[in-house]
Amino acid sequence: MAALKDTTAIAGIGQTPFARRLPSSEKTLACQAILAALDDAGIPPSQVDAFASYTMEETDEVEIAKAIGAGDVTFFAKAGYGGGGSCATVAHLAAAIATGQATVGVAWRSRKRGSGPRPWRNTTAQLPTPAQWTRPYGLLRPVDEIAVLARRYMHEYGATRDHFCNVALACRNRAHQNPAAVMHDRPLTREAYMDARWISEPLCLFDNCLETDGALACVVVPADRARDCRHPPVYVHSAAQGLPAQHHGMVNYWNDDPLTGPSWTAARHLWKTADFGPEDVDVAQIYDAFTPLIPLSLEGYGFCGRGEGAAFTEGGALEPGGRLPLNTAGGGLSEAYVHGFNLINEGVRQLRGHSTAQVPGATTCLVTAGEGVPTSALLLRS
Amino acid sequence: MSPTPPMPSMDSTSSIMQGTTDNGLLAPWPDEDGAPFWEFAARGELRVQGCADCHRLRFPPRPCCPHCQSFGSEWRRMTGRGRIWSYAVPHPPLLPAYAELAPYNVVVVELAEAPHIRLVGNVVTASDAPLDSVDPALLRIGAPVRVAFAELAGGVTVPRWLLERP
Numbered sequence: 001m002a003a004l005k006d007t008t009a010i011a012g013i014g015q016t017p018f019a020r021r022l023p024s025s026e027k028t029l030a031c032q033a034i035l036a037a038l039d040d041a042g043i044p045p046s047q048v049d050a051f052a053s054y055t056m057e058e059t060d061e062v063e064i065a066k067a068i069g070a071g072d073v074t075f076f077a078k079a080g081y082g083g084g085g086s087c088a089t090v091a092h093l094a095a096a097i098a099t100g101q102a103t104v105g106v107a108w109r110s111r112k113r114g115s116g117p118r119p120w121r122n123t124t125a126q127l128p129t130p131a132q133w134t135r136p137y138g139l140l141r142p143v144d145e146i147a148v149l150a151r152r153y154m155h156e157y158g159a160t161r162d163h164f165c166n167v168a169l170a171c172r173n174r175a176h177q178n179p180a181a182v183m184h185d186r187p188l189t190r191e192a193y194m195d196a197r198w199i200s201e202p203l204c205l206f207d208n209c210l211e212t213d214g215a216l217a218c219v220v221v222p223a224d225r226a227r228d229c230r231h232p233p234v235y236v237h238s239a240a241q242g243l244p245a246q247h248h249g250m251v252n253y254w255n256d257d258p259l260t261g262p263s264w265t266a267a268r269h270l271w272k273t274a275d276f277g278p279e280d281v282d283v284a285q286i287y288d289a290f291t292p293l294i295p296l297s298l299e300g301y302g303f304c305g306r307g308e309g310a311a312f313t314e315g316g317a318l319e320p321g322g323r324l325p326l327n328t329a330g331g332g333l334s335e336a337y338v339h340g341f342n343l344i345n346e347g348v349r350q351l352r353g354h355s356t357a358q359v360p361g362a363t364t365c366l367v368t369a370g371e372g373v374p375t376s377a378l379l380l381r382s
Numbered sequence: 383m384s385p386t387p388p389m390p391s392m393d394s395t396s397s398i399m400q401g402t403t404d405n406g407l408l409a410p411w412p413d414e415d416g417a418p419f420w421e422f423a424a425r426g427e428l429r430v431q432g433c434a435d436c437h438r439l440r441f442p443p444r445p446c447c448p449h450c451q452s453f454g455s456e457w458r459r460m461t462g463r464g465r466i467w468s469y470a471v472p473h474p475p476l477l478p479a480y481a482e483l484a485p486y487n488v489v490v491v492e493l494a495e496a497p498h499i500r501l502v503g504n505v506v507t508a509s510d511a512p513l514d515s516v517d518p519a520l521l522r523i524g525a526p527v528r529v530a531f532a533e534l535a536g537g538v539t540v541p542r543w544l545l546e547r548p
């Protein structure tokens with residue numbers, strides 16, 4: 001058991017600029033981010049022998065490998081379910097490296113979501129299931145699907161828009177500290193949040209993540225090799241994916257308890273193999289495509305009890321000095337929305353001590369992928 | 383397997399194949415497992431797939447029973463009564479036909495006889511009324527509703543929901 005624990009580490013991280021519109025192609029952005037991550041690690045591209053990305057990634061391993069000058073590649077994998085696959089890319093590389101299938105793995109995500117099309121606008125490629133049960137009625141976008149769960153959550157547990165605003169403000173405030181964040185110089189107030197236009201009631205504009213062009217990558221290697229790289233190793237302490245029994249994706253309306261999502265499943269495995277628990281996590285990077293995912297994830301990963309996630313956000317708990325500083329580079333809500341890969345890189349920066357909103361002495365970080373869809377998560381430690 | 387109507391016609395000119403109805407709203411795009419639901423809806427019947435062996439209901443429809451793994455299914459008629467489990471009120475940006483109706487409601491209705499079976503739909507003032515015909519301020523979680531069937535412009539019938547106490 002627990003053969004994965006601390007046997008691999010993230011040795012390099014890289015990223016492109018983030019913007020609503022970047023001129024380069026997704027393929028070019030991917031190569032830039034990957035080469036930056038390898039340079040950060042001090043590892044030549046010719047030594048890369050493993051790749052992992054998302055099933056939604058448009059540039060495949062063949063294109064990446066030949067462009068960056070990778071060597072012979074012996075492991076490549078893709079993780080599904082959009083942003084639910086972010087941490088799984090690192091988890092798959094860690095598993096491959098821990099079992100000797102490869103030695104230098106690259107995970108990446110490149111996306112022109114800012115200037116490209118929205119997947120929900122596609123009417124001709126709608127999947128028969130579950131779209132036949134939802135889209136004819138105008139439940140069209142991910143935000144609509146989450147708005148239904150959010151209203152039920154508010155109804156059951158007394159969560160309010162003020163709680164969702166706490167999440168939006170925490171992310172925006174961290175973006176102000178991060179010059180790379182898209183919303184670095186765009187202040188947000190509680191008043192502006194409350195006055196913002198609706199997108200899908202009960203969710204407003206600021207409950208939604210950004211639409212961003214950009215790419216990120218990281219490099220996973222054996223722990224002993226990471227200790228010889230340029231930066232202190234950030235160990236993959238525990239990793240898990242989560243597909244709960246009778247789960248239905250983001251329209252999880254058809255089981256006994258729709259508000260218990262994939263986080264709960266991933267968390268049970270994550271903590272089972274870890275040497276520490278939720279109370280020992282110094283800083284968290286939690287997937288924030290929509291603000292309600294944060295209270296749901298706080299419950300799922302065990303930072304509070306069922307129904308207590310909204311109240312957890314009160315009193316500055318998600319801010320520096322609070323119980324659990326959140327999304328310290330700004331997250332998907334205010335740094336960039338690149339399917340959650342920016343959360344992985346920020347987790348690494350925190351444990352190197354290099355964040356623009358550094359949590360003093362942080363040695364443990366939880367990184368999560370999309371809640372509400374089959375998900376994944378990582379516990380990182382320095 | 384008890385009565386399983388054939389798949390709806392999906393020739394290249396049908397609106398189902400095109401994915402939208404004549405007025406631009408999306409039509410249901412049935413798969414093999416879901417097709418009976420739409421066939422029954424066209425007859426004005428709300429039916430849900432159940433297991434022919436252990437008789438438990440399941441939704442969305444699927445090839446076999448997650449409880450006893452039987453491939454036998456039966457389509458059980460529901461009373462069409464339920465309660466609003468939750469709802470959203472979408473605003474633009476939306477697909478053009480929906481943007482014209484926004485803000486409209488999308489509800490999730492839990493069926494009276496099977497609360498874990500929850501159907502997405504719209505609360506309207508009459509079966510043929512538009513999606514925006516009910517003031518969203520009148521909606522409440524827990525409000526009782528009953529089914530009505532609306533034939534869309536493309537000839538497809540979908541369930542809609544009427545407030546029991548408007």
Ligand SMILES: [Zn+2]
Pocket residue numbers: 433434435436437438447448449450451452
């Ligand atoms: Zn059965």
